[in-house]
Amino acid sequence: MIICAEDLTFAYNDSLMALQNISFEISAGECVALTGHNGSGKSTLVKHLNGLLKPTKGRILVANKDTATSRTAELASQVALLFQNPDDQICKQTVWDEVCFGPQNLGYDKKKTTTLVQEALALFELTSFEKKNPHDFGYSERKRIAMASIVAMDTPILVFDEPTAGLDSYEMSLLINTLKKLQSENKTVLVISHDMDFVAENILRAISLSAGKKVFDGKLRDLFEQTDLMTESGLLHPQTMQLSKACGLYSSPLSTDECVAAIAEQLGQPSLPNA
Amino acid sequence: MIQLETDHLTYLYPGSESPALHEVSIKINRGEFVAVTGANNSGKSTLCYAFAGVIPHLYNGHMKGRVLIDGQDNKDRTVSEIARHLGLVLQIPGSQMSGVRYTVFEEVAFGLENRGVPREQMLERVQTVLALFGLEEQATRSPFHLSGGQQQRLALATVLAVDPAIIVLDEPTTFLDPQGAKLVFEILRKLQQQGKTIIIAEQRLDLIATYADRVLAFDRAKLVLDGIPREVLTSAMLPDLKLKHTRYTQVAQVLQQKGLWPDKLTLPASLAETVDGLSLRRKTHDYLC
Numbered sequence: 275m276i277i278c279a280e281d282l283t284f285a286y287n288d289s290l291m292a293l294q295n296i297s298f299e300i301s302a303g304e305c306v307a308l309t310g311h312n313g314s315g316k317s318t319l320v321k322h323l324n325g326l327l328k329p330t331k332g333r334i335l336v337a338n339k340d341t342a343t344s345r346t347a348e349l350a351s352q353v354a355l356l357f358q359n360p361d362d363q364i365c366k367q368t369v370w371d372e373v374c375f376g377p378q379n380l381g382y383d384k385k386k387t388t389t390l391v392q393e394a395l396a397l398f399e400l401t402s403f404e405k406k407n408p409h410d411f412g413y414s415e416r417k418r419i420a421m422a423s424i425v426a427m428d429t430p431i432l433v434f435d436e437p438t439a440g441l442d443s444y445e446m447s448l449l450i451n452t453l454k455k456l457q458s459e460n461k462t463v464l465v466i467s468h469d470m471d472f473v474a475e476n477i478l479r480a481i482s483l484s485a486g487k488k489v490f491d492g493k494l495r496d497l498f499e500q501t502d503l504m505t506e507s508g509l510l511h512p513q514t515m516q517l518s519k520a521c522g523l524y525s526s527p528l529s530t531d532e533c534v535a536a537i538a539e540q541l542g543q544p545s546l547p548n549a
Numbered sequence: 550m551i552q553l554e555t556d557h558l559t560y561l562y563p564g565s566e567s568p569a570l571h572e573v574s575i576k577i578n579r580g581e582f583v584a585v586t587g588a589n590n591s592g593k594s595t596l597c598y599a600f601a602g603v604i605p606h607l608y609n610g611h612m613k614g615r616v617l618i619d620g621q622d623n624k625d626r627t628v629s630e631i632a633r634h635l636g637l638v639l640q641i642p643g644s645q646m647s648g649v650r651y652t653v654f655e656e657v658a659f660g661l662e663n664r665g666v667p668r669e670q671m672l673e674r675v676q677t678v679l680a681l682f683g684l685e686e687q688a689t690r691s692p693f694h695l696s697g698g699q700q701q702r703l704a705l706a707t708v709l710a711v712d713p714a715i716i717v718l719d720e721p722t723t724f725l726d727p728q729g730a731k732l733v734f735e736i737l738r739k740l741q742q743q744g745k746t747i748i749i750a751e752q753r754l755d756l757i758a759t760y761a762d763r764v765l766a767f768d769r770a771k772l773v774l775d776g777i778p779r780e781v782l783t784s785a786m787l788p789d790l791k792l793k794h795t796r797y798t799q800v801a802q803v804l805q806q807k808g809l810w811p812d813k814l815t816l817p818a819s820l821a822e823t824v825d826g827l828s829l830r831r832k833t834h835d836y837l838c
Binding site: 286290310311312313317358359361410412413414415436439440441442443444445468470471505507508509510512513514516517520521530531533534537538541542 | 564588589590594640641643690694695696697698699701702720723724725726727728729730731752755791792793795796797799800803804807809820823824827830831834
């Protein structure tokens with residue numbers, strides 16, 4: 275297990291119990307969605323992975339290292355974390371320097387750094403921006419710069435806190451291609467997202483939090499079957515499932531093709547393969 | 550009755566070579582619920598800023614054309630005068646926080662204090678708005694200790710607390726969970742029913758399809774589509790604008806290719822429109838059989 279949380283509990287200074295007795299395991303190469311309502315503890319949880327926060331009780335092991343006793347700099351070679359707000363992350367004056375920051379700090383040589391940075395910039399279509407100041411761009415470009423920065427670190431584990439927020443559909447396709455590439459490289463990926471259509475189509479396993487407690491861990495499709503849990507977690511079904519429910523269908527389609535097939539069947543037509 | 554108008558509005562940010570808005574003319578009536586959509590950098594946020602007078606008053610860029618609220622040119626009023634008529638909710642909630650109030654309760658009261666609202670009335674108003682956005686339990690916490698989504702709800706609450714006639718929102722659901730995003734649209738619908746004018750920049754097309762009366766679609770600084778949601782959101786132009794049809798439209802498109810969507814019926818953009826179309830198909834089909 276590359277990530278292992280045991281009875282993880284965390285309270286902020288203002289005594290709010292942000293996480294309570296959370297246990298889960300994630301194997302190397304898995305891609306997992308972390309879902310839950312606003313304020314459920316998702317961001318607090320992922321900040322434990324690279325030791326930015328230390329558990330009040332319990333522990334979390336990342337690549338067999340206890341994050342409570344490891345330095346964040348040490349954990350950074352294992353876990354790259356995308357902050358929810360790119361402005362919490364961006365600290366350099368050019369896009370190139372910003373994306374170099376991670377690999378340089380991990381001690382990669384110049385040649386490796388250059389290759390990784392070029393690849394990451396290309397993934398998010400930022401190559402032509404490399405000499406520009408990140409702060410001169412809009413929110414979604416800053417977000418892409420922040421995402422490229424963590425991909426360039428080439429760590430075994432990548433954590434994306436709300437990568438889809440504020441992206442348009444084209445930028446979303448760049449993110450989806452990146453996630454596919456990371457999975458093909460056997461990276462372990464944890465994605466916080468509220469976008470159920472994005473999650474349904476790209477990720478198989480979900481861990482869901484509600485008010486600091488783990489309320490679900492399993493196949494995303496099984497989460498969607500549990501309406502009470504969906505409500506408790508602040509979630510709504512993907513559009514294809516909402517349509518299937520509204521039409522009185524029993525199936526739970528997660529893609530356009532599955533949805534068309536189910537409706538065609540109900541309308542008394544054979545479910546023809548998509549033309 | 551026209552309440553809000555842009556007249557050949559063109560705007561260039563300082564140092565930029567291409568305009569963020571180009572020759573944009575829009576007329577919005579009192580009580581309309583207007584969604585503004587388009588890819589990132591198409592001009593949505595700039596339009597919101599222009600409505601609120603942030604452009605040109607707080608930015609030095611180059612502006613041509615006019616923005617009028619109730620017939621009065623924004624250039625002739627200060628941003629704070631405009632704020633008496635129009636409330637602006639920013640996309641990044643951290644930018645909306647005053648930074649000088651230390652609890653969620655005080656942050657919501659800030660705008661009311663500035664207007665000299667009597668204390669009793671102010672306390673009541675703050676409590677109502679906090680309850681509306683489910684923030685009662687956060688009332689004594691620091692705005693900066695809230696989660697991203699809670700901060701966004703707080704930003705909405707601060708603007709609604711002062712009860713402006715026109716509410717302009719720049720992608721206010723970016724950080725909200727799906728139920729929270731839906732709740733915002735439900736609240737906006739209620740405000741519209743009370744006579745408010747709503748203008749919302751938004752990329753969640755399924756929500757726009759359900760709640761808006763009218764959709765403006767932007768592409769690279771220009772207004773390219775203006776119509777009812779079903780017309781704009783099913784337009785074949787959408788992919789060229791880097792926008793993705795809703796799943797409902799996508800499903801109906803494939804059904805149409807298979808001859809399973811009612812003849813001559815426009816494609817749907819929302820869930821309700823799709824369900825209606827399918828039940829119509831079922832009825833006419835049963836009749837024919």
